[in-house]
Amino acid sequence: MKTVRTRIAPSPTGENLHIGNAYTALINFVFAKKNNGQFIIRIEDTDRSRLVKGSEERILSSLKWLGLTYDEGPDIGGPYSPYRQSERLSLYKNYAQNLVEKGNAYYCFCTPQRLTKMREKQIAQGLPPMYDGTCKRVKSEEVRAKIKNEKYVIRLNVPEEGITEFTDVLRGKISFENKLIDDQVLIKSDGFPTYHLGVVVDDHLMKITHVIRGEEWISSTPKHILLYQAFGWDLPVFAHLPLLRNPDKSKLSKRKNPVWVSWYKEQGILPEALINYLSLMGWSDPNERDKFSLSEMVKHFKLEDIKTTAPIFDREKLKWLNKKYIQDLATLDPKRFTTLLRTMSSYGTTPEFDEKVRKVIPLVSPRISTLKEYDAISSFFHARPQKYEVDLESYQDVISKSADILENIQIAQWKSDRIGEELQKVAKATGLTNSEYFMILRVTITGKKVSPPLNESMEILGKNETIARLQTISA
C-alpha cells in the first residue's frame, strides 16, 4: 500500500493563516497521522500581484502554534524540494509545453481586453462565459512566429464532448459536461503557472495521495482530472470539505468575522481550544464528547465521517471550550499559564511566577474565558485600585471598624476563614445587609463590585496591605 500523503497549499496573500485554511490543515493533518502518513505544506505563491510580505512566515508559525506540525515544507525542506512554487517555475512550463505537443493544450494570444469583451457579449446573450477557442485554430507555423514577439498564455484544450466525473470520498460521484468546462489558462503571460497547473503537477511530483480541500474547488476538479488524464498520471483521492460560514451563512470572510488565526491567539484563545473547536466542524467524536485533544481526534477519526453541510463558525462554543482549557492549564501547569499570560501583547500586571501568583491563579482562572480577560480581574492583587465602582464616602465608618477588627488578627492567623469570622461580626453590628456590607468591602479592596472571593483575596494580599487599603478609604 502507498504511504498516505496529504498537503495543504496556502497562498501567501493574506495577513496570516485563514481559519478556513486552518480547518483544512487540521483535517489533512489528522487524516495523514491516522494513516501513519505524511502531512506536507506547499506554498502556492504564483500570484505575484496579491503577494503579501511576511505572510508565508506568519502562516507557518500559526500552523506550528496550532500544533499542526508538518513533515515537509518550505522552511524544513524534504525529499521533493523546493516546496514553494515560485522556486519551481521551469518545471511547469515544460509540462505545459509537453501538453501542447500532445495536443492537450495550445498557445493563446488573445488580449485581456478582447476576453472581457467576449465575455460581456456572451453574458448579454445568456450564454455561459467561456473562452471561444479562437487561438485553438491558429496554424502551428503562425504560432511559432507569434510566440517570439507576442505575449501569450497556454490554455488547456478541453474536449468539446463527453463527461468528466470523479468520486468524492465525502459526496460520491460528481460529474460535469465537458462542453461547460472552460479552456483554463495553465501558464500565464508572466510565465507563472495558474493554480490549476501548479497543483496538479506538484501533487503528482510530491506523490500526494489524497487531495483534501475546501468545497470551493469542486467545480475546478474536472479541469484537474483532465490534466491528470492528459499527462497520463494516476488520480489522487479527492475529498471536498464543507466551507466554514459566517453567521449570515455566507463563506467565512474577514468582513464579517475575524478570520486570521493570529487574531484568536491575541484574544487569548489557546491553540488546543481552537483546534478542538475546529474539529467539531463537520465531525463529531463517536463517543459524543465535545472536549478532546488532537491526538484523541487522530485516534477516532475517519474521513468518511465528515459531514458535508457547511457549518457556521460561531464563537460561543469556542469560548466555552477555551474556558475549560484555561482551567486545565491553570490547574496543571500554573507556571506555563503565567508565562503565556506574560507573552500576550495585551500583557498587564501579572508578575513572573512566584508564591503569590501561584495563589492568585486558582482564584482568577475559573472566572475567565480568554487569557486576555485575566488582567482586568487580577490586577488588584498587584496594584491598588485606581478607581472605585461605588462611591464609598458614606461608608467610611463601617470600613474603619472593619480595619480595626482585622487589626486584632495575629499575622500567623491571617487566613481567609478567620478573616471571614471577624468580618461577620462587623456585618452584624452595622445595620447593613450581608451582601451590602461585603459589596462595600469588596469595592474597597478590589475597586470592583465583581471580584474573586473576598476573604481569600485578603489572605493573599496580606494583613498589612489589606488594612492599608481599608484605611485609604476610612482616612
Add this chain to the structure above:
RNA sequence: GCCCCCAUCGUCUAGCGGUCCAGGACGACUGGUUUUCAGCCAGUAAAUCAGGGGUUCGAAUCCCCUUGGGGGUACCA
C-alpha cells in the same frame, strides 16, 4: 443566467429503514449552593427532522420534484 454542492433545536451535532411523539453539547431561562462573579448541582423551554410527492408493513433515514442556502463561473487561489 449556467454548472455544482448542501438541507435535524438559535448554533455545533447524534441519527446511517423499525429501539426517535428525535439524543447530546453550546447558548438561553428557572431553582439550589452563596458575601459578588465564576463554578458546581438540579431542571425547563427549544427541531410538525425545509415543503410536497413517491418506495416500503414501516422513512429524519432511500428516490424524485419544489423551495431555500452556499460555492463556482478570472492570465486569484
